[in-house]
Amino acid sequence: MEKFRFLTSGESHGKCLTAIIEGLPANLEIDIDFINEELKRRQCGYGRGGRMKIESDTVEIMSGVRFGKTLGSPVTLVIKNNDFENWQKVMIADPKNITSDKAFTTFRPGHADYAGSVKYNQKDLRNILERSSARKTAIEVAVGAVAKLFLKQFGITGSSKVLQIGNGKTEEEFRAEIDKAKAAGDTLGGKIEVVYENLPVGLGSFVHWDRTLDGKIAQAVMSVPAVKSVSIGNHHAYKMTGSEYHDEIFCEEGKIIRKTNNAGGIEGGMSNGENIVVTAVMKPIPTLRKPLCSLDCVTLEQTEAHFERSDTCAVEACAVVAEARVACVLADEILLKYGGDCMEECLKHFNN
Numbered sequence: 001m002e003k004f005r006f007l008t009s010g011e012s013h014g015k016c017l018t019a020i021i022e023g024l025p026a027n028l029e030i031d032i033d034f035i036n037e038e039l040k041r042r043q044c045g046y047g048r049g050g051r052m053k054i055e056s057d058t059v060e061i062m063s064g065v066r067f068g069k070t071l072g073s074p075v076t077l078v079i080k081n082n083d084f085e086n087w088q089k090v091m092i093a094d095p096k097n098i099t100s101d102k103a104f105t106t107f108r109p110g111h112a113d114y115a116g117s118v119k120y121n122q123k124d125l126r127n128i129l130e131r132s133s134a135r136k137t138a139i140e141v142a143v144g145a146v147a148k149l150f151l152k153q154f155g156i157t158g159s160s161k162v163l164q165i166g167n168g169k170t171e172e173e174f175r176a177e178i179d180k181a182k183a184a185g186d187t188l189g190g191k192i193e194v195v196y197e198n199l200p201v202g203l204g205s206f207v208h209w210d211r212t213l214d215g216k217i218a219q220a221v222m223s224v225p226a227v228k229s230v231s232i233g234n235h236h237a238y239k240m241t242g243s244e245y246h247d248e249i250f251c252e253e254g255k256i257i258r259k260t261n262n263a264g265g266i267e268g269g270m271s272n273g274e275n276i277v278v279t280a281v282m283k284p285i286p287t288l289r290k291p292l293c294s295l296d297c298v299t300l301e302q303t304e305a306h307f308e309r310s311d312t313c314a315v316e317a318c319a320v321v322a323e324a325r326v327a328c329v330l331a332d333e334i335l336l337k338y339g340g341d342c343m344e345e346c347l348k349h350f351n352n
């Protein structure tokens with residue numbers, strides 16, 4: 001059973017995004033400026049679309065925090081969607097006041113539209129687009145920021161970066177690749193890396209498949225919208241021999257050390273004290289200005305996919321979201337191993 005749990009709600013063009021976090025100990029300092037800086041990081045990045053000019057994501061804390069510290073009760077976070085002003089007629093909840101019921105009915109290959117419309121029995125694909133949109137990652141980053149504040153108390157810090165966009169491997173090449181795709185009405189994916197440092201040994205376990213730390217991290221990162229693969233450590237393992245791949249163990253001045261980290265900080269489903277290194281591949285965004293062949297979900301006629309304002313590339317945002325997701329997994333593991341009702345108790349367990 002998880003200790004750090006959260007649920008989110010909210011549609012892309014609805015009023016707001018909300019999260020309720022359960023399991024945080026009392027007396028954790030909550031730095032709202034830090035949460036907002038993390039939200040800003042998610043909004044930045046070359047290749048983002050018009051929506052990011054409308055939004056300036058900031059969090060409001062609705063419960064669970066008093067005078068800057070958690071109370072041990074559920075923490076509720078809210079991010080307002082500025083764009084709701086422009087979508088009120090389309091997104092209204094009350095059926096008595098509908099004034100705009102124009103449906104969009106052509107599937108975007110690669111998005112949730114097709115499978116979602118079958119699963120939820122919808123003919124207006126807006127009913128699928130709204131929640132499947134990556135907009136919801138804003139509130140997930142806010143939750144991740146709270147997890148990062150918790151981890152910081154134990155000296156654990158995280159970061160992320162973009163490794164590749166299209167064929168580009170430098171910042172300059174990223175921009176050139178994005179410009180080229182944008183000019184062609186196309187989109188681009190890429191590869192990102194998340195690193196967490198200063199971990200204790202023994203988070204996660206080998207005793208059951210659903211307790212492995214790498215398994216939990218893989219699920220958390222794989223479910224970031226558009227992510228298609230996740231690896232831990234050296235992703236060239238398939239072509240290495242055992243003697244090349246495995247990280248030899250030494251002892252220097254009474255400290256266990258490794259000279260390599262091909263395992264990415266996880267052996268046998270547990271943290272081994274080295275940096276946790278996660279890489280992930282994001283596919284290109286499926287909403288294309290130059291639409292692909294598709295079908296109309298009502299008439300089943302061959303047509304062009306729906307286009308609606310989108311990003312050319314959101315790989316930088318993907319890195320920040322993945323970093324937030326890993327923070328949530330690690331915060332949960334710390335609570336499972338060293339948990340308590342207040343921070344003082346958790347830190348006492350940890351220092352023991």
Ligand code: EPS
Pocket residue numbers: 012049050051052083132133134135136137138285286287309310311314317
């Ligand atoms: C996003 C908000 C969305 C998209 C994007 C991510 O806003 P809008 O649809 O109003 O432009 O920009 O979502 C997608 C690309 C997608 O395919 O879901 C955000 O806040 O990150």
